[in-house]
Amino acid sequence: MKVISxxxxxxxxxxxxxxxxxxxxxxxPMAMPKGVAGQYMGVLFVSHYLVAVFAVQLIGGLLLLANRFVPLALTILGxxxxNILLFHVLMEPSGLPIALFATLLWFITFFSVRQAFAGIFWMKVPEHSQL
Incomplete structure (x- = not known):
């Protein structure tokens, strides 16, 4: 399992x-998608929102490659x-297989560091918690 993760x-x-x-x-080279997907991407481009999206992708990817702050990288890339899955499911289904593959890789990586996320899965926080 270590090799797979x-x-x-x-x-x-x-x-x-x-x-x-x-x-x-x-x-x-990436062509602008047609229809609603193209309009959506156009708005993201004109508003410079994509700069933040690409920066987060780059930072998260580099953290994973460096094997540093992997839980943080998984959180931001999650x-x-x-958003990538919703975009491809709702507007541009042609890219869905790659998005699903990336999601599978995310879950495999998440499973290998799941202990780091244990605290966020508490159903109820103790009243006098010393967190």
């Missing part, structure tokens, strides 16, 4: 690093993945 972490880190860098350096 290592491979998943590196692949996920590479995916987010490459696509995050591509947002700044434009080395992978939010990105939700």
């Amino acid at each position: 290592l491979i998943a972490r590196i692949l996920l880190g590479l995916m987010f690093t490459v696509f995050g860098l591509n947002g700044f350096l434009h080395f992978l 939010a990105e993945l939700v």
Whole structure:
């Protein structure tokens, strides 16, 4: 399982690093999607919101590749993945297989560091907690 989680972490880190860098350096040609997806991407581009999206992807990917602050990287990339999945499910289904693959890698990596998230799954916090 250690080897699988290592491979998943590196692949996920590479995916987010490459696509995050591509947002700044434009080395992978990407056509603007048609229809609502294109309008949505156009708004994100014009508002410069994509700069923040690509920066978060790049930071999260680099953290995974460096094997530093992996739970933090998974937290910020988890939010990105939700948005990526919703975008592809609702507006641009052609990219859904890659989004699902990235989600699978995220869950494999999450499973390997799940102990770091144990505190957020408390149903009820004790009244006199010393957190």
